[in-house]
């Protein structure tokens with residue numbers, strides 16, 4: 001007879017197909033700005049995506065997030081105005097030769113996406129002293145970011161696109177969204193079914209920036225020690241093209 005805990009462990013193993021499905025979601029996830037379809041997202045699909053977000057790790061199991069769904073065109077319009085204002089300022093921050101390309105980029109899909117979804121962080125969710133956040137108060141914000149990534153990958157597996165818009169004055173966004181003092185906006189997301197997903201980051205396709213070589217980003221034992229002799233096998237695996 002199978003030991004019950006052994007059986008449970010077996011059920012928790014990933015088959016090769018399940019493992020590959022997870023990697024597929026990771027590698028084919030894209031930031032979506034311009035291909036949104038107006039089709040509504042059925043409630044069971046939206047619920048699965050939000051439940052995935054809610055199962056993210058969080059410091060001290062704080063679960064500091066809330067999820068605000070914005071569907072009203074008027075509310076979207078107000079946020080879009082904040083984006084336009086910040087984006088004009090953003091353009092001026094780049095060197096002259098980058099400005100034309102920056103202006104040509106579409107960096108949000110606020111009005112087209114059927115749902116805008118704000119992921120927040122309540123900095124007081126679990127009281128003033130939180131297990132694991134005792135020495136670095138930013139850990140709650142990182143936890144909300146983990147929820148965003150879960151949400152993004154779950155959405156991708158549902159065929160739903162997500163685009164993160166961060167070009168806002170955070171104070172003005174907070175005010176516009178009526179957030180209480182202790183709550184900060186972490187991610188403003190445009191969410192909806194898409195006509196297609198690009199196969200590579202758009203910023204790469206348009207020549208803004210390339211993916212960095214992973215083997216140069218991995219250090220051993222101390223900062224900057226990137227190519228020790230004894231790690232050559234791992235480093236050549238990292239440098240191998242493909243997944």
Ligand SMILES: Cc1cc2nc3c(=O)[nH]c(=O)nc-3n(C[C@H](O)[C@H](O)[C@H](O)COP(=O)(O)O)c2cc1C
Pocket residue numbers: 029030031032033106107108164165166167200201202203
């Ligand atoms: C914290 C964060 C903020 C981002 N803000 C924006 C944004 O304001 N506008 C935008 O077009 N993309 C934004 N992105 C998307 C990135 O540009 C995108 O993830 C990156 O170019 C890689 O492309 P990929 O997500 O399709 O792989 C943001 C992504 C993250 C993680």
